[in-house]
Amino acid sequence: MNENSTSIKNYNFIKNQPLGEDLFKNKSQEKTALVISEKIINDPDFKIIGIDGEWGSGKSNLVRLIEKKLETSHKFFVYDVWGHQEDEQRKSILVELTDFIKSEKDLLKEGNKKTWDEKLKFLLAKSKETTTINQPYLSVGFIFSLLSIVYIPTVNVFKDSIKDFFQIESWFWKLVLVAFPIFIVIGIYLWNTVKYCCKKKGFWKSFRLSAEETFQVYTNKQKEETKIETISEDQPTVRDFQNWMEEINNDLSKPIVIVFDNFDRLPKKHILSIWSSIHIFFAEKTYSNIKVIIPFDRDHVQNAFKEFNGTDNKFGDDYVNKTFDIVFRVTKPIMSNWKEFFEDNWKKAFLNPDDEELKLVVQVYEFLNRRITPREIISFINEILTIKLLDDKFKERYIAIFILKKDEILCDPLKAITNLKDILGGLYHIYSNDSEYAKQLTAIVYHIEVEKALELIYTQELKDSMLKNDVDHFNEICNSDFINAMFYSAMLEIDNFENPILTLAALNNDSNVSATNIQQTWNLFNNRVLQLDSSITKFQISDWQLALLKNISDDKYLIRLLENYFNLIDDSNIDKYIDLVDDLINELTEEIVFNKLIKRDISNKNFIKLIEYKGEKYKEYKLSTNYNSLDQYLSKLSIEEILKLKNTQFLADGYDFKSYKAILKNSLNTYIDQNNVQFSNDILIKFKERNKKNGNMIDFLDDSKIYSLFANFSSSELPIINELIGMRIAKGSSFHSSYVGAFANVLNSEDEKRADYISNIILNYISYDNLLLLSKHFQNNALYVQIILKMFNKADLGKTANINTLINKYTEIKGSLGIVDDLLLKEFNKWELTKDKLNVDELSEEFINDCLNTRELRITRDFLWVFNEEFKNLDSEGYKTVFNDGTDVHFKYFKYLEIDNLTQTSLDVYESKLIEKLKSNSKIEPQRWNILALYEANNSRISIINVLKNILGEILVSKIDLKLETAKTLIPYFVKYDLLKNQNDVFRLVFKNEFLSDSEFLTLLISNSEYIKNIYKNTIQTDKDSFRNLINEKREDNSEFEELAKRIDIRKSKTTSEVEK
Helix, strand or coil: CCCCEEEECCEEEECCCCCCCCCCCCCHHHHHHHHHHHHHCCCCCCCEEEEECCCCCCHHHHHHHHHHHCCCCCEEEEEECCCCCCCCHHHHHHHHHHHHHHHCCCCECCCCHHHHHHHHHHHHCCCCCCCCCCCCCECHHHHHHHHHHHHHHHHHHHCCCCCHHHHCCCHHHHHHHHCHHHHHHHHHHHHHHHHHHHCCCCHHHHHHHHHHHHHCCECCCCCCCCCCCCCCCCCCCHHHHHHHHHHHHHHECCCEEEEEECHHHCCHHHHHHHHHHHHHHHHCCCCCCEEEEEEECHHHHHHHHHHHHCCCCHHHHHHHHHHCCEEEECCCCCCCCHHHHHHHHHHHHECCCCHHHHHHHHHHHHHHCCCCCHHHHHHHHHHHHHHHCCCCCCCHHHHHHHHHCHHHHHHCHHHHHHCHHHHHHHHHHHHCCCHHHHHHHHHHHHCCCHHHHHHHHHHHHHHHHHHCCCHHHHHHHHCCCCHHHHHHHHHHCCCCCHHHHHHHHCCCCCCCCCHHHHHHHHHHHHHHHHHCCCCCCCCCCCHHHHHHHHCCCCCHHHHHHHHHHHHCCCCCCHHHHHHHHHHHHHHHCHHHHHHHCCCEECCHHHHHHHHHHHHHHHHHHCEECCHHHHHHHHHCCCHHHHHHCCCHHHCCCCCCCHHHHHHHHHHHHHHHHCCCHHHHHHHHHHHHHCCCCCCCCCCCCCHHHHHHHHHHHCCCCCHHHHHHHHHHHHHHHHCCHHHHHHHHHHHHCCCHHHHHHHHHHHHHCCCHHHHHHCCCCCCCCHHHHHHHHHHHCCCCCCCCCCHHHHHHCHHHHHHHHCCCCCHHHHHHCCCCCCHHHCCHHHCCHHHHHHHHHCCCCHHHHHHHHHHHHHHHCCCHHHHHHHHHCCCCHHHHCHHHCCHHHCCHHHHHHHHHHHHHHHHCCCCCCHHHHHHHHHHHHCCCCCCCHHHHHHHHHHHHCCCCCCCHHHHHHHHHHHHHCCCCCCCCCHHHHCCCHHHHHCHHHHHHHHHCHHHHHHHHHHCCHHHHHHHHHHHHHHHCCCHHHHHHHHHHCCCCCCCHHHHHC
């Protein structure tokens, strides 16, 4: 085995001492040692030699090199200033040096060793003296015993001579007086017995000890105890020290070199003291056989002097320069072959080294270690050995990482295995996917088995972080690569859930815990919480409960909570229950919470409180009560209590609350009779809350009460005044004539604000359609008109109407309200017509025209549908009515009939009626001709040609005496359908000469001249003579005649016969 190592099993610890070898490439230490040993050490001018270098630069190794080179001529004495920092330095140096010189063989001159033994004893001599003074005194028990011996005989002697024994007649008290000292002694004895019993001495032992203490003569206690300790130590003075050193110098047989080592490790406060002593003892005194070598770090010394001289480094340098005769600087070593040195020492330490593991350790050391020196390498290898011995399964590479990053790892072990980059730096990519890294490092940190390391340590850490609600640490653990394997098993060990649930809820979304593990944990916590005692004593929900509810799909826990909270309700805390439900809604949403509530009954009192607290939203909480019972409860409240309720309007609409309403109505009548307008107002408002149907309150108050209250308080600003006006309007002409005058002024005046208010409330007292039907009665009352027009623009009044009835009164209502546009029709359009009850013949033309002018309205579409359906369903008799005298609605608005509804039957009836009128020479209405045009427009389905032929036939046989206006209407049809061709008497019966005096007729002929020309050419002479002659007669004087003649080719001639030829 190497002399520098210590063997344990298969490992050797390497002694980390200076080797005395220069392992540096340039051999700088070897050169320096050679210079000092050959040239400096024997030069009397160099008393103190300084070796300057930073910690780990090899100063101690250089000293060892020098020692090796001088081992035949000098002895080296190494004084550890760091190890003696708490000693008195002068004496310590002398003692250590004296012991060294007398123990080294042949170092002292012959015969002087015994002398130095005596000197060392004197130097180490100490004395100690202690004095104690004790003074005994009599015990209390003994004193009273002596007193009894004197007292009892004395009392017995004199008791009979003392007159009447102090006049004490009782023998008992005489006995007490005589035996008094004995009682005292017995009392002291009993006191001592109790005292020892309390000290748990036992009864018999207490009995014996109390007897000894009571009757002992002396107490043997110290009156005064004085401890005097005298230590005599002679501390050497400067002169003593120098003299001592001089004597050593003179008695040496060979020179010695004193090395003051470990200045680098010395605290700043001790540097100044020891440095000062060395300077005085060695720099200012010359010894022929003594040299001093001091290895030091200049920066360390300067820092010590900075405390006294600020940032000025010159003072420290001056002090160094004055102390040393010569200073050699040792540079930081550069080991070119450090890996070889590392491997050599590794193989010394590990008897059976793993070469692959060695390479990895060297790699770790190279990347993570900031300095590489022989001492560091040996220290590093030894430290690996100390950890390796704990468990042979610890791998060296991971031990190396731990040693080199020990401070960071021990500060936060978890971070070291989750944030590898901060620890490993350039090695991160090598170990980032290493499955052994976390286990090994954890095992090394905590000295536990590798395979169980993560589970043992981080299972507990995981649980602890949850139990303490340490969210940061919990998330740090959950970011580790190993978390999934142990997460759920750790959760199974948790039996306290409040903090763990809060911690789990704060888990980062990017954690490495799988979604399955997370959900399983939530389900686990939920199931275990459900097994706990579910009793609840107050309306409060904790954050952990909310967190659990947010993360589970099972609704059992929420249902249980709601059940328990409901069971806490009494007549004083319904608001707290509602607040709690609201809190749950804020956290879990309305859909979740309200869906879990079930319908439950509460007391009448709580139900009213609920409505007062939540208003119209109270139904969402699914709390109800028996309405019959509630009606009775409300009816038993005083009117003052009722009026304090602010949300009674939200009571169920489907229940009548007859008793409650009866109380309100009776109270209202009472307060009206008392002329209490304020209470009347408030009660009326309450009553209206329960009567929301149109016109339901039409007979609510008698005319006399309406009148009396209004007449007395007409100037009041209370809402009831407008309500009374609304009641008055609703009664219309039925209102008692005696009271009408009181309302005249207000009804005849315009008031926007009042009209707006009444428009909102009047439907309580009358239906909307009946209100409109009162328009004629109130046509001269401006306020009424204002109210109605206001109502037109309001869609939220709950207006209802029989629109068919109102349509029949359309013109009357429109006129009474002074409406000139389609405003009323648009108001009616808000309701749907009952089509099968609409009689179009009864509709006013104003209504029809307004409809036809606003075709986009639904009411117009409904009217036209009925209008067309009725016509389509008519028979011949019905058509006769339509085409009879022009008054029928279908006749008037024939153009609004759909084309498909124009049938051959209707056309035949139309034809017969038209021919009938033509024969009777009745005036033909323009609308009748318009109807013909409409039929003609439908010529693709039914033809009007036969109608035209029949009319023409009747004309040509003189049954119809064709009139000018009729001719101007019919001739275009005759021309269009070529009905005049090959007909006789056309120019006599159709193109009558009498028509030619009409300019429009001439224009008609001119416009159809081409057709007429052909007719003229093919007509026999006798049929057209009169027509031709008249044209020739007029052509000279009338340009229209001239143009017509030319167009139909009628030539001028002097005589008629010539023209014919």
